[in-house]
Amino acid sequence: MTLAPQRLYLASRSPRRRELLTQIGVHFDTLLFRAGARADGEVDETPLPGEDPVTYVQRVARAKAEHGRRILVWRKLQPQVVLSADTTVEVDGQILGKPVDGDDAARTLRLLSGRAHRVLTAVVVATPAGQIEAALSESRVRFRELSDAEIRRYVASGEPLDKAGSYGIQGRAALFVAHMEGSYTGIMGLPLFETGALLRKIGFDGL
Numbered sequence: 001m002t003l004a005p006q007r008l009y010l011a012s013r014s015p016r017r018r019e020l021l022t023q024i025g026v027h028f029d030t031l032l033f034r035a036g037a038r039a040d041g042e043v044d045e046t047p048l049p050g051e052d053p054v055t056y057v058q059r060v061a062r063a064k065a066e067h068g069r070r071i072l073v074w075r076k077l078q079p080q081v082v083l084s085a086d087t088t089v090e091v092d093g094q095i096l097g098k099p100v101d102g103d104d105a106a107r108t109l110r111l112l113s114g115r116a117h118r119v120l121t122a123v124v125v126a127t128p129a130g131q132i133e134a135a136l137s138e139s140r141v142r143f144r145e146l147s148d149a150e151i152r153r154y155v156a157s158g159e160p161l162d163k164a165g166s167y168g169i170q171g172r173a174a175l176f177v178a179h180m181e182g183s184y185t186g187i188m189g190l191p192l193f194e195t196g197a198l199l200r201k202i203g204f205d206g207l
């Protein structure tokens with residue numbers, strides 16, 4: 001008799017995270033948070049005053065996993081491993097999350113133009129027994145100089161709007177990235193190497 005591979009719950013509404021998890025052959029169901037506010041114990045993604053970016057990204061990723069576990073209980077779903085992540089961009093100690101609108105995206109892109117920034121992604125796995133493990137992926141990305149016209153066109157494409165730092169390396173912003181070091185999948189929102197290591201650590205047998 002062959003046993004079905006173990007599944008997990010991905011606590012995320014990010015299409016990139018779904019794609020990336022599919023890439024490594026993990027079987028999962030998506031725990032869809034409501035768009036916009038995460039009602040019912042929502043995860044507040046506002047940085048705390050003076051919070052440094054590493055602490056921030058780890059706190060939010062963990063809060064998403066904990067929220068995911070609560071959803072399992074509320075919906076009376078079968079206990080399973082919950083996986084969550086959070087991505088943020090940092091420049092000069094400033095946390096750059098998703099833009100609030102097109103003007104905000106254009107401002108962020110002007111700030112990133114012609115220089116390097118950091119992309120941090122924290123991943124968290126939580127087991128039904130309450131074990132919680134976390135990993136951090138840190139990458140450095142350097143943009144070439146961007147012209148105002150280019151920034152305008154990019155913002156008009158709509159691509160920046162749901163992305164930390166107002167860009168997607170996997171999309172048109174590939175044209176901006178002069179250099180990167182770290183984890184390409186981490187920049188996209190789910191560092192696969194670190195995710196695999198976490199899943200092995202908790203004994204997940206669906207890899």
Ligand SMILES: Cc1cn([C@H]2C[C@H](O)[C@@H](COP(=O)(O)OP(=O)(O)OP(=O)(O)O)O2)c(=O)[nH]c1=O
Nearest residue numbers: 012013014086087163164167168169187188189
């Ligand atoms: C820098 C960068 C970010 N991003 C995305 C990844 C994340 O989806 C998003 C950062 O927002 P997050 O708050 O990390 O995630 P999310 O709100 O999209 O999804 P979740 O439901 O899991 O909270 O930015 C890219 O897709 N490409 C990039 O190059």
